[in-house]
Amino acid sequence: MGNNVVPALRGVDTQIQPGEFVAIMGPSGSGKSTFMNMVGALDTPTSGRLEIAGRNIAELDSDQLSALRNQTLGFVFQQFMLLPRTNAVDNVQLPLMYTRMNAGEKDRRARAALERVGLAERMDHTPSQLSGGQQQRVAIARALVNDPSMILADEPTGALDTATAEDIMGLFTDLNREGVTIVLVTHEEEIAAHARRTIRFRDGRIIEDTAGSELRAETNT
Amino acid sequence: MKHGIDPAISTALVTDAALTEKPGLHLSASLTIALKAIRTNAVRSFLTMLGIIIGIGAAIVSVSISQGAGQQLQEQIQSFGTHVLQVRPGSSFFGGRSRGAGTARPLTDRDVQALGQMNDVIEAVSGRVSAQVTLVNAGSNWPTSVSGVGPDFARIENRDITAGRNFSPAEVRAGDKVAIIGTTIVDELFGGGDPIGAKIRIDRTPVTVIGVLAEEGASSWGQDQDDTVWMPLETVRTRIARTADSVPDDAGRVYIKVWDHLDVLDVQSEIENVLRVRRNIQPGADDDFALINFAEFIRARNQTESLLGFLLAAFSATSLIVGGIGIMNIMLVSVTERTREIGLRRAVGARQRDVLTQFLVEATVLGLLGGILGMAFGMGATYLAAGLGDFPVLISPWTLAGAVAIAIFIAVFFGYYPARRASRLDPIEALRYE
16 A cells, blocks of 8 residues: 555656746646746656756755755745745845845845835835735745746735736736746636746646747747 | 846856855854844743753852852861861760760870870870950950960961960960960950050959960851960969869860871871870770861861752752753744744755754754853852852852853753754745645
8 A cells, every 4th residue: 555656747848948937727736836846946856857947956965956946046925925023125135145145235135126026115114014915026026136047936916816916917027028037826817817828737747838829929920 | 127137147057166155154144033033932932941041040059059168168178277186085076975075084284295295297286275255454345265275376276476476385384374366356455556565354364465366367157266365275274264173284175286298197096096095095995085187077067068069950950951841842833833934944045954053043042041041040049048048159250151051052952953853844845834
C-alpha cells in the first residue's frame, strides 16, 4: 500500500519567455499549484528538466535555490502576506534583507517600488492602516523591489472586491507593458482575460495553451 | 515611461557567482525583528523570561553569599592568624563529653612555661584571663573587657603598640597595675588625647596606662577590636577577675603562636603530648584540655554554612533549566505563530541558516534581557538578604558577567531546537499554513 504514487504533473513541456503575461488556470488538484511552486523554485521535479533564468533547478542546492528566488523571482499571494505592525517601506524591503545591499540603497529601492505601484503617499503606513487593494499593491512592490525576471502571483485578486481586483489587474498589465514577466494563477476568466496567454491544467497535464494563438493574433493585427 | 526594470537585466542568465554570493550577516536586521517580536508580546516574553530571571537572581545571591562567606573566612583566619592555637581547660568541645567548666583542671603558669620551652616549634605563648569591667577616668565611664596576658600576647595577636610600650617581664611577674589600651578606649576616656602615663580606674583598681594598641578596626563579624584593655595576667587574676582566689597560678586560656614555617597540624600533636606529660595524663585516658586550631574550626563551621549556598545553587540551576524550557516552549509557539512569515521569508530568498539565525537571535535577546533583569533582581535580593540576615556578601563583576553569559547560553541552548525547526520548514507548507 502507498506504492502507487500519482505524480502531480505529467508530460508538461512549456516555456515562458521574458516579457510574457501568462494566466495559469485549472480546477483544484489539476497540478497548477505544483507547476507554480516549481516555476517559483520552491519545489523541484522528481523527473524531467526545469530551467529558471537558464539554470537547471535540479543542480542547485537549498541555498542556491534561495538565492535564485531572491534574485530572479517576485511573489504575490492571495492573502498579501505582509508583516503586521511593519510599515510599507519595511515590508517592501523584506527581500533585500537577504542581499548584500546597504541600508540607503534598500530604502531607495523600496520607495521607488512603492511609487511604481502608486503608493507614494502611503510609505509609512502599516498594513492595518491600508485597504485590501493598497495592501496588495505593497505586496506587488515587494515583488518588484529586487528587479525580478518574473513575478509569480497566486490568486492575487482572490481576496479583493471586483473593482479593486480590476485596479490590481490594471497594475499588472501596466507592469507587463513596462517589460515585467508575469505569471498568475486564477480561476476567474475575467482575471485571466487580462493575460496575453493562458495555460489550462487538468489532471496534471496541460490541456490548453494559447501561446500559439496569441502569436497569431499579434501577427494579424 | 519605464521604471526600474531593464529587460537586459531581467532576461540575463543567473551566474554561479550570483548564486553562491554570501549575503552579509544581517544581524542588526535580525535584532530588529527579534526586538519587535518581543515587544509585540511583551507580557508573554516577560513571563517566559521569569524562569531565567529567578534562576540568574538566585545564582547571583548564592554566589555572592558564598563569596562573602569565603571572604569573611579568609579575614577571620587572617585576624586569628593561621598559626595560632588555643588551649582551653576541659575536654574537647567538639566531642560533646565536656565535664563542665567547674570540674575541669585549669591550665596553669607551669603549663605555659612547659610550652614556652618548646621554642623550636612555638614562637610565642601566653595565658589569658578575661573579665568584664567598667573603666573610669575623670567621670567618664566605659564598660569593656580586660584581658590579663603575658608580654608575648601582642606577637600572638599580631598587633603593634603605637604609643608607649609593652609590659616588661618584671611588671608581668610582679603583677603591676599597668594597662595597654585600644584606640576606642582612648577616644571614650581621653577624648582622643594622649593617655600615656594617665591613671584610670578599672572597677575599683587604679591602673596606669603605659601603651596604646595600633588601631585594628572592626573584625569581620563586627566586634570592635580596639575596644579592649590588656594588663599583666597576674594583675587581672589577683585584683580584677580574682580567679587567683581559687587557683593562684590559673593561666585561663593559653594562646600559642607556632613558627610560620611549620605545619600547624604537625605541631599540634607535639603540643598535645607535651601537655599530657606535664599534666600526668595516663596513656589511653582522654585529654583534660582542648587544643583548638582556629583556622580549622572556622573552616569546619563555614562548611555547614555553605549548605545554604549549595541549596541556593541547586535552586538556581533548577530555575535556569525551567527557564530554558520556558524559552524553548515560547520559541516553539513563536515559530508556529509565524509559520507563514517563515514561508514568506524563504520564498523571497531567506536561506535556512537565515531563518535559524533570526530565531537564535530572538532566543539570545530573550536570554540577554532575562539575564539583565535577573542581574538586577539578584543584586537587589542579595543586598536585601545581607541587610536582613546580617551576613557578608560579595558581588563581583565576574559573577554578574558570568550570570548574564549563562543566561544567554541557556537561551541559545534551548532556543536552538525551535530555531532549527523553523529553518527546516518546507516553504510551500509554511506559506499554506493557516
